[in-house]
Amino acid sequence: MNQIRQNATSRAAERDAVPWPRPERLALFLDLDGTLAPIAPHPAAVGPTPDRTALLRRLHGHLQGRMAILSGRALSEIDRICGGVRLPAAGVHGLQRRDACEHVIETFPAPGLKPVTAVLEAYAALHPGVLVEVKPGALALHVRQAQARAEEAAAMAAELAKAYGLELQAGDQVFELKTPGANKGAALAAFMAEAPFEGGVPVMIGDDLTDEHAFEAAQRLGGFGVLVGDRQPSAARHGLADVDAVMTALAGLADRLERV
Numbered sequence: 001m002n003q004i005r006q007n008a009t010s011r012a013a014e015r016d017a018v019p020w021p022r023p024e025r026l027a028l029f030l031d032l033d034g035t036l037a038p039i040a041p042h043p044a045a046v047g048p049t050p051d052r053t054a055l056l057r058r059l060h061g062h063l064q065g066r067m068a069i070l071s072g073r074a075l076s077e078i079d080r081i082c083g084g085v086r087l088p089a090a091g092v093h094g095l096q097r098r099d100a101c102e103h104v105i106e107t108f109p110a111p112g113l114k115p116v117t118a119v120l121e122a123y124a125a126l127h128p129g130v131l132v133e134v135k136p137g138a139l140a141l142h143v144r145q146a147q148a149r150a151e152e153a154a155a156m157a158a159e160l161a162k163a164y165g166l167e168l169q170a171g172d173q174v175f176e177l178k179t180p181g182a183n184k185g186a187a188l189a190a191f192m193a194e195a196p197f198e199g200g201v202p203v204m205i206g207d208d209l210t211d212e213h214a215f216e217a218a219q220r221l222g223g224f225g226v227l228v229g230d231r232q233p234s235a236a237r238h239g240l241a242d243v244d245a246v247m248t249a250l251a252g253l254a255d256r257l258e259r260v
């Protein structure tokens with residue numbers, strides 16, 4: 001029993017130790033919901049916190065700008081939750097991308113989104129708890145407050161995606177219908193091809209299915225992914241238990257960067 005307990009403890013310790021690349025090479029990519037911010041009942045219930053904002057500001061400075069947020073949220077939402085620190089970022093799973101010079105590249109929204117918005121809003125109006133989030137180039141059908149509808153909502157989202165030429169991205173209690181052609185992996189690769197990220201070692205920290213694209217891209221480009229939580233399978237080579245463990249690991253990294 002003690003042995004089992006000891007093994008579990010050492011596994012947890014291994015999981016919580018991120019082997020950061022050398023500070024001058026590290027290019028850090030961070031997911032938002034479920035990674036930097038705990039999951040909340042509703043997207044609007046997530047807001048900035050002074051600690052998170054201060055930590056992001058510190059890291060961005062110490063990494064000489066080689067840090068970006070990769071999120072399913074719109075850029076405006078990323079900025080709101082980051083407390084107004086305007087970081088390089090990919091929004092809506094890469095459909096929007098703001099580079100280190102604050103230049104924003106946005107994919108033109110698919111025409112199918114308009115009719116699909118009407119269908120989903122009519123569905124949400126009939127079913128309390130179902131929420132439709134309209135984003136630039138995508139729609140999110142949230143079922144966190146109506147989990148009994150999850151299967152039905154997944155089937156409907158899949159059917160609508162096929163009928164209207166949209167891409168389906170499943171996430172944590174959400175089914176997203178997106179303009180095709182973007183994902184977090186492509187966004188990470190685009191950042192890595194330009195200053196100040198170029199030549200760095202990419203590390204992506206994320207929790208959800210959409211982060212898998214970025215884990216794969218980070219690995220392909222010489223770095224690795226860090227999975228938050230224990231969802232499996234995952235392309236991430238390292239792990240952190242939860243948002244608190246992420247904040248602790250990032251604070252430790254900031255301290256280390258300060259000493260360099």
Ligand SMILES: O=P(O)(O)OC[C@H]1O[C@H](O[C@H]2O[C@H](CO)[C@@H](O)[C@H](O)[C@H]2O)[C@H](O)[C@@H](O)[C@@H]1O
Pocket residue numbers: 031032033034038039040041042043044046070071072073074133140142144171172173174176208210
């Ligand atoms: O890529 P991320 O930054 O992790 O964004 C993914 C989606 O996050 C938001 O939805 C999720 O978080 C909400 C707040 O905790 C939660 O209520 C919801 O159930 C989750 O799916 C956001 O609303 C989506 O637009 C993002 O795509």
